[in-house]
Amino acid sequence: MNFVAFERAKQGTGASRRLRNSGKTPGIVYGGATEPQLIEIDHNALWHALKKEAFHSSVLDMEVAGATSKVVLRDVQYHPYKQLVLHIDFQRVDDKTKLHLKVPLHYSGAEESNAVKVDKCMVNPIVNELDVTCMPSDLPEFIAVDLSKLEKGASLHLKDIKLPKGVVAKVRGGQNNNPVLVSVVPPVVVVETPADAAPAADAKGKGKGKK
Incomplete structure (x- = not known):
């Protein structure tokens, strides 16, 4: 530009x-x-x-x-x-000096994953941009991340993605060097317990007695 x-x-x-x-x-x-x-x-x-x-x-x-x-x-x-x-x-920008910038992450393919199609999970992106270092000629406008292989119970970590040639991700000191980028949240299943069902049964019984 x-x-x-x-x-x-x-x-x-x-x-x-x-x-x-x-x-x-x-x-x-x-x-x-x-x-x-x-x-x-x-x-x-x-x-x-x-x-x-x-x-x-x-x-x-x-x-x-x-x-x-x-x-x-x-x-x-x-x-x-x-x-x-x-x-x-x-x-x-100096052609001979590496840059340190934040690059956007573009996620795609989540709808085609087993986590979404089969298990009805919700895919939750946690990190939307990545700190990277690279030479100016290697700087990507964005980094594409394919989510089509996501499975239930598994999150996507930094080391799971392939970075463009010459690009190195930088994680701040003291932080996890393999942070979670995308989490997979299973659907909430509401199970009726016997305690929940008992009041309904009692109500039916009382109704019959009145007749």
């Missing part, structure tokens, strides 16, 4: 407020051997771009003053209740 940004000369709270009032969003680009660069982006164009999943998990082509550089989205600050982007951060 590509987008256009413009050089921003002024910084500070007042300058940023005036920029937002004019329909622009202040931002910054940092990383690499180049000094951080202040930028501004058309708010409407940015708002629509942020609705696209790829804008959050892909290497982007950013054009500033006629020059194009590769960046990744690092941070977005939203207004607490208005549809307004307050600030945005991008990091420059």
Whole structure:
């Protein structure tokens, strides 16, 4: 994906407020051997771009003053209740340096699994994005996960999925290195106990006695 940004000369709270009032969003680009660069982006164009999943998990082509550089989205600050982007951060991408990003997981095939078709279980995705490291050229827009082999009583773990070539999942220190990504919840079966049935039987007996 590509987008256009413009050089921003002024910084500070007042300058940023005036920029937002004019329909622009202040931002910054940092990383690499180049000094951080202040930028501004058309708010409407940015708002629509942020609705696209790829804008959050892909290497982007950013054009500033006629020059194009590769960046990744690092941070977005939203207004607490208005549809307004307050600030945005991008990091420059170096072809020789690995990236650490969150990549969405796209699940499919659950309806075809025995867990759902045969055993009427409910499939519950627990993790919807994965922390990964990879070279920029290997960064996937998303990771497809096939759930068609799910069985009752079995969950899907990180080590059960195949990651794209060159992509390594990162699990934070102290956490389980093979977390559950998807759980399989069996259907709830309501069984009537003798204690539940007894009052109904007593009621029938009392009714006959009155006759």
